[in-house]
Each structure stands twice: as structure tokens, then as C-alpha cells.
Amino acid sequence: SQQGEEDPQALSIQEGENATMNCSYKTSINNLQWYRQNSGRGLVHLILIRSNEREKHSGRLRVTLDTSKKSSSLLITASRAADTASYFCATDAGAGRRALTFGSGTRLQVQP
């Protein structure tokens, strides 16, 4: 079973717009991570937020975490065509906290 579920499954926006993706998870966590996957490539780490943090920024990325609702969101501001990719949240709930458990991902299409 998957710990994280992303919403929406697919998102299409215009360049310059903001993109928001949401992730819900089931069990308690110590941290939550977001990864990006370009088509046909491996996953690349974007940002990690710990359970005692509520918000974190990295460049055009903003991640929030609400442990009471077991949810996180990833906001990409001023999107670019190069942001077109799939985005996955991952929690540390796998294999007795020895592995990441991934959601099913959000496919983002940024139209130039």
C-alpha cells in the first residue's frame, strides 16, 4: 500500500502561473520529501520538510506540512516549461522507517 497520495493526478497550466500539488499520507512521519521525475529519467530530490516544520522554501518552491491533517502541499511559483515533469511526495514510513514510501505522483504540464 502507498503511504502518500497526490492530488491532482494531472495538472496543466500556462507558463508564469503557479502550480499547487497536494499530498496526503496515512501514518505518522518524521519527515516528508518531494521529488521530481522528468519523462524517462530517475527521480531528483527537491526538498525535505521535517515533522516539526510547517513551511519551507527553496527557490521557486514552497512546501507546507500539516501533521494534524496528514497533508503537505508543493507550490511552484512562476512556472516554466522546464518544470514539466511528474512530482512525487515520499514519507519515511517504509520498511520500519528505513525506506521511503512514495505516492502515485502528479503529472504537471506547463504550456509555453
Next chain:
Amino acid sequence: NAGVTQTPKFRVLKTGQSMTLLCAQDMNHEYMYWYRQDPGMGLRLIHYSVGEGTTAKGEVPDGYNVSRLKKQNFLLGLESAAPSQTSVYFCASSYLPADTEAFFGQGTRLTVV
């Protein structure tokens, strides 16, 4: 700056054939993982290793075996391939277990016919 390298990148197998996927990392990471990615299902953990000489089962281990004889290498074996094992396989490594970023290889696209 190789990071995590997977070989091969593509492979087509006939049902019943065997093969080994190789993962190599040059970051001196203790933790290594094998995931499979199927459409619409995200990544699922097959097996993992917390150090040289150790392996453990993940979420979907049936039909696969692994070995970690050297710290830098993590091998995934399919003894008798089945069409249900058609997938994209990713290897990953990390310094700490699920508490730091994981580094992924480029993937192996396996088709079993």
C-alpha cells in the same frame, strides 16, 4: 560525479529467462534500495539493504532476489521472469535511512514477453 549508475538501461526478456540488474553508487552510502515503477502506481519498494552483506524484503519482494556483496553494489535478480515483472526498475541510495535525500539511478526499462 557518477552518483548512482544502473545497468542495463533497457532489456527484453522472454518468460522464464533470468537476468541481473546492477546498481553501483560512488557516494559511500550505507543504504541502497530497489524500486519498481508501474503506470499510475508510483514507486514500490522491492528489496533494500542497510549495509554490506545485508538485505531485507520490501513491499513487493516476490520473484526477486538481491545481493550486496560490496558496499557500492546492489544487485537485483529475476530467476524466472514473468510478464507481471514488466516495469521500470530504479535503484536508489542514501546516507541515512529515509531521513535524508535519496539519489536515484536513471532506471532500467524491462519488458517480459
